[in-house]
Amino acid sequence: MRAVLAMLRKEWRTEIRAAAGLFTAAVFAATCVMAIAAATFTTDLRGDTAAGLLWVCLLFSAAVGIPRRFLGEEESGTALLLRLMVPEEAVYWGKWLFSFAETVAFSAIVSTLFLLLTSMSVPNPGLFGVGMLGSALSLSGTTTLCSAIAAESKNRSGLAATLALPLLVPVIFFGIAALRVALGAEVLGPRTLDEAWRAGWGLVGYGIASVAIGPTFFAIVWKR
Amino acid sequence: METVNRLVIGLLGALMAVGTAATFMVSDAPKFQAPELARIVFWHLPCALVGSFLWLAGQVCAVGYLHTKEARWDQRSISAMEVGTLFGVLAMVTGILFSKVQWGAWWNWDPRQSSYLMVLLIVSAYFALRASVDEPGRRASLSGVYAVASLVPVLFLTFIYPKLKVVQTLHPNVIQGGELTFDPQYRVVFYAMLLLILGLGISLVNLRFRTLRLESALDIQDAELANRDHSAAPRVVRPLSLSPTDQSAASAIGEAFGATDHPR
Numbered sequence: 233m234r235a236v237l238a239m240l241r242k243e244w245r246t247e248i249r250a251a252a253g254l255f256t257a258a259v260f261a262a263t264c265v266m267a268i269a270a271a272t273f274t275t276d277l278r279g280d281t282a283a284g285l286l287w288v289c290l291l292f293s294a295a296v297g298i299p300r301r302f303l304g305e306e307e308s309g310t311a312l313l314l315r316l317m318v319p320e321e322a323v324y325w326g327k328w329l330f331s332f333a334e335t336v337a338f339s340a341i342v343s344t345l346f347l348l349l350t351s352m353s354v355p356n357p358g359l360f361g362v363g364m365l366g367s368a369l370s371l372s373g374t375t376t377l378c379s380a381i382a383a384e385s386k387n388r389s390g391l392a393a394t395l396a397l398p399l400l401v402p403v404i405f406f407g408i409a410a411l412r413v414a415l416g417a418e419v420l421g422p423r424t425l426d427e428a429w430r431a432g433w434g435l436v437g438y439g440i441a442s443v444a445i446g447p448t449f450f451a452i453v454w455k456r
Numbered sequence: 457m458e459t460v461n462r463l464v465i466g467l468l469g470a471l472m473a474v475g476t477a478a479t480f481m482v483s484d485a486p487k488f489q490a491p492e493l494a495r496i497v498f499w500h501l502p503c504a505l506v507g508s509f510l511w512l513a514g515q516v517c518a519v520g521y522l523h524t525k526e527a528r529w530d531q532r533s534i535s536a537m538e539v540g541t542l543f544g545v546l547a548m549v550t551g552i553l554f555s556k557v558q559w560g561a562w563w564n565w566d567p568r569q570s571s572y573l574m575v576l577l578i579v580s581a582y583f584a585l586r587a588s589v590d591e592p593g594r595r596a597s598l599s600g601v602y603a604v605a606s607l608v609p610v611l612f613l614t615f616i617y618p619k620l621k622v623v624q625t626l627h628p629n630v631i632q633g634g635e636l637t638f639d640p641q642y643r644v645v646f647y648a649m650l651l652l653i654l655g656l657g658i659s660l661v662n663l664r665f666r667t668l669r670l671e672s673a674l675d676i677q678d679a680e681l682a683n684r685d686h687s688a689a690p691r692v693v694r695p696l697s698l699s700p701t702d703q704s705a706a707s708a709i710g711e712a713f714g715a716t717d718h719p720r
Contacts, residue, residue: 381598382588384598385598386588386589386590395602398574398606399578399605399606401574401577401609402609402613405617452597452600
């Protein structure tokens with residue numbers, strides 16, 4: 233546990249010292265939301281469309297962060313030092329925890345900005361919260377693993393997103409199914425609402441599964 | 457072994473010709489816009505099923521590699537993934553062709569079409585990863601992990617998503633209560649074509665696997681030769697023994713280009 237916390241501290245310090253990564257992701261997410269808000273300014277957004285657009289923002293702000301997890305370690309030559317000094321589980325959990333915290337923070341900022349700029353309300357905040365929690369779990373689990381896989385390849389930064397985005401397809405389906413109802417899409421009786429809740433919890437389940445299986449895969453990827 | 461392989465491929469070719477002829481002997485399907493063109497189902501559906509089966513087989517072989525670290529499991533995995541992709545692309549192409557005839561557009565964003573395209577994207581990402589790592593051991597491990605990690609999305613997109621009640625597809629539901637809804641005549645030909653295409657797929661995987669084994673054996677031989685000479689530079693020419701036909705072809709090249717010795 234101490235090693236995990238030390239790893240988390242190290243990630244935090246690295247990000248703060250070279251804040252370029254965080255700024256890039258923030259600017260990217262804000263620009264994405266503003267572009268969508270400007271494009272839909274004269275239209276009344278429906279829950280279905282809004283859920284899809286919000287997911288585009290969440291996905292691409294997460295994709296910007298992928299290269300920073302492990303690719304930076306390989307480029308700065310610190311990966312070898314980590315392999316020598318830190319147990320592999322601690323490396324994985326430290327990186328994932330930071331990634332999760334970052335995704336939660338960005339999701340909160342992106343969704344607040346999105347709701348403010350598009351003047352949308354959230355009729356079902358509970359479902360919205362479950363959907364966002366599941367999204368953050370799934371996004372952070374998948375992107376951490378894909379970043380570790382891509383770290384040793386030739387065209388790292390491009391490949392990391394190429395690997396992660398297709399794996400996130402089920403997450404996108406579940407996410408949109410939950411968020412569309414949370415954002416007020418037409419609900420045709422209690423069955424649709426139940427399905428939306430199931431999609432929300434399915435997303436949380438997928439996220440937990442991807443995080444739980446992550447250390448096993450990571451051990452294979454990390455070993456030399 | 458070589459004779460058996462040739463016999464199997466010859467037999468498959470002959471059966472495939474018979475199967476193709478049989479697809480034209482069944483009556484037209486009157487429910488479709490172009491009843492005579494509905495026969496494409498005998499190619500489209502088996503290609504889609506065999507493609508998915510081979511991808512899953514490739515992912516299972518990747519688990520085998522991660523468990524044993526034996527190169528042959530990785531070779532089996534990549535062989536199945538490559539041949540699976542070939543069948544996946546064929547299913548896509550035949551689907552697009554029939555989509556234009558039946559639904560009036562090349563692409564309809566039908567959930568089944570889209571989910572199959574996404575599976576193809578996942579497989580493409582797998583190939584992109586393999587192409588980006590040079591060292592064979594690392595390539596096998598990293599792509600093995602990616603193949604296993606993509607198992608859940610592939611299963612979801614292939615079997616779960618198209619069957620969800622909220623998903624409305626233009627594709628006819630051909631399996632109801634575990635039974636094919638085809639007319640009996642179509643059913644027989646369909647099963648025959650499915651078996652033949654599966655057989656073709658497996659024999660292609662086997663052929664690709666043997667090619668990979670040979671390539672790997674040649675690489676090992678090259679490395680041994682380079683070590684024996686205590687030279688940092690690997691040999692460029694492989695010491696292949698030439699068959700009499702190859703020798704005569706080689707001497708013809710030698711004569712044509714004015715060389716005095718046969719190239720070896």
